[in-house]
Amino acid sequence: MNDFSQRFLFDDTDVRGEMVALRESYAHVLAKHAYPQPVAQLLGELMAAAALLVGTLKFDGLLVLQARAEGPLSLLMVECSSARELRGIARYDAEQIGADADLQSLMPNGVLAITIDPTRGQRYQGIVDLDGVDLAACLTNYFASSEQLPTRFWLKADGQRARGLLLQQLPPHHQSEPQERAESWNHVLTLADTLTAEELLGLDNPTLLHRLYHQENVRLFDGQPLQFRCSCSRERSASALASLGQADAELLLAEQGGSVVIDCQFCNERYAFDAADIAQLFAGAGSEAPSQTRH
């Protein structure tokens, strides 16, 4: 398994963890565009973050991480479904991106929106400023500011591998004394902070856990696979076109020389609709645009 996440639990303290390793899905995302290295790294880190977050949430639907900023990297977006399928994209101005650009120089005054779009039930969105030193710090800030369980992130990517580690303090179970809980939590965090980028990127999960926590009782669970998959389809493109209404769709058809082409930005798939396709889209619908419904 090249792409998977794996949970672990400390037996004697109220802390859980999760690790993620992405290789093939990351390669799929990077293969669609010629991303400069600093952009490829941030995209990998955001993919790892999305996979970790999906592991902490119990829901059916889609998790979307969308970072927007005024700088050379204007958009960074990753989606991960509860079926553990990932896709991602970045928009940037290549000429303004230096070889060693970091998050702050690439995305000044940026914000990160975290959206949970469940198949059933209400959509939830949280927002945090991208003012940390890296994406891991920004996500850690988000959890600190949104009154969720104390959670810390470590994220690294190098254009080939994207790796992540998450630690989360659980409600009292093994330990009830607040001071004892705080000490245990700080202890596991302090050890995780000693991880170098090379270790996080290069070590397999059991080795990494042993390197950090060989003095603790830690249980590592089976890995759960993740994969690249784009959720675009001809049907979705058709429904986007239908939502324009017949008059505008026909105008677009005339403007584009007899065929409307919808490109998927995530996977470069192209969906073309000619006059007959468009006539069929609106057949029986009169001149009214069919309403778009989401379930």
Ligand SMILES: [Zn+2]
């Ligand atoms: Zn696509």
